Amino acid sequence: MKIFQRPPLNDVDADGVLAEARKLIGRKIEQPARRAFLQRSLTMGGLSLLTGCSISDNEGVEAALTTISRFNDHVQGWIFDPNQLAPTYPESMITRPFPFNAYYAESEVLQIDEESYRLELNGMIADKRAWKLSELRAMQQHDQVTRHICVEGWSAIGKWGGVRFADFLRRVGADTSAKYIGFKCSDDYYTSIDMPTALHPQTLLALTYDGQPLPPKYGFPMKLRMPTKLGYKNPKHIKAIFVTNTYPGGYWEDQGYNWFGGS
Numbered sequence: 001m002k003i004f005q006r007p008p009l010n011d012v013d014a015d016g017v018l019a020e021a022r023k024l025i026g027r028k029i030e031q032p033a034r035r036a037f038l039q040r041s042l043t044m045g046g047l048s049l050l051t052g053c054s055i056s057d058n059e060g061v062e063a064a065l066t067t068i069s070r071f072n073d074h075v076q077g078w079i080f081d082p083n084q085l086a087p088t089y090p091e092s093m094i095t096r097p098f099p100f101n102a103y104y105a106e107s108e109v110l111q112i113d114e115e116s117y118r119l120e121l122n123g124m125i126a127d128k129r130a131w132k133l134s135e136l137r138a139m140q141q142h143d144q145v146t147r148h149i150c151v152e153g154w155s156a157i158g159k160w161g162g163v164r165f166a167d168f169l170r171r172v173g174a175d176t177s178a179k180y181i182g183f184k185c186s187d188d189y190y191t192s193i194d195m196p197t198a199l200h201p202q203t204l205l206a207l208t209y210d211g212q213p214l215p216p217k218y219g220f221p222m223k224l225r226m227p228t229k230l231g232y233k234n235p236k237h238i239k240a241i242f243v244t245n246t247y248p249g250g251y252w253e254d255q256g257y258n259w260f261g262g263s
């Protein structure tokens, strides 16, 4: 499991790092509420958590800034803008092999049984009947080739296919005036997202990777794929989805990662 240390503030040029971060991240933050939120959350520890880098030495500061600059170059054009679509790419640009990441090693990836699997629904949803995988496969499927960005400093292009999450939410009668959608995963990971992102046309309940059923390491039987959000916001091995007005947090979010984590 990865643990990010909070460095002592006097070891680093805190003002310099924060000024740079605000310049890079802050530029796209138009809404006053979000600006206030980021100003509150972008503390020194928060910066190291956001970047996943130790900033207790010069090398760490360099790495943190490189990560933020990379965000600036590749991401800032769209990831912090809720009104834009994330870019899509030709299949020739797919990263092979696509990286695996989780809070544990690849050898510990769960093997979920397809026959007994049921997707559970809870909270502000009219029809809470559990779903079989075959029923989800019978809904209209969409494919997209998008970039996944992990705060550990890598990004990769992949192809995911599945049901538009907005279609699914409407089908089950989710209350789309609610604030949050929460996800519980079979590996005890958990996260939550805002309703506008849940309804975003590129948000997919992904059942396939590169045209094949989602392999275990990429989250079988399903993951939520959001090209407008950072990697840790994309839950794999989803076992339950709930709609709520009570802030559900998340595995990394509860350890200081930015909750919004994207557009």
Ligand SMILES: Nc1nc2c(c(=O)[nH]1)N[C@H]1C(S)=C(S)[C@@H](COP(=O)(O)O)O[C@H]1N2
Residues within 6 Å of the ligand: 098, 099, 100, 101, 102, 103, 104, 149, 150, 151, 185, 186, 187, 189, 190, 217, 218, 219, 231, 232, 233, 234, 235, 236, 237
């Ligand atoms: N269930 C679950 N989902 C998860 C994680 C996890 O540990 N467990 N890690 C997150 C992080 S930090 C990343 S970068 C991506 C990695 O997805 P990949 O293995 O398809 O690259 O999954 C995200 N979703």
Ligand SMILES: [Mo]
Residues within 6 Å of the ligand: 101, 149, 150, 151, 152, 231, 232
């Ligand atoms: Mo990640």
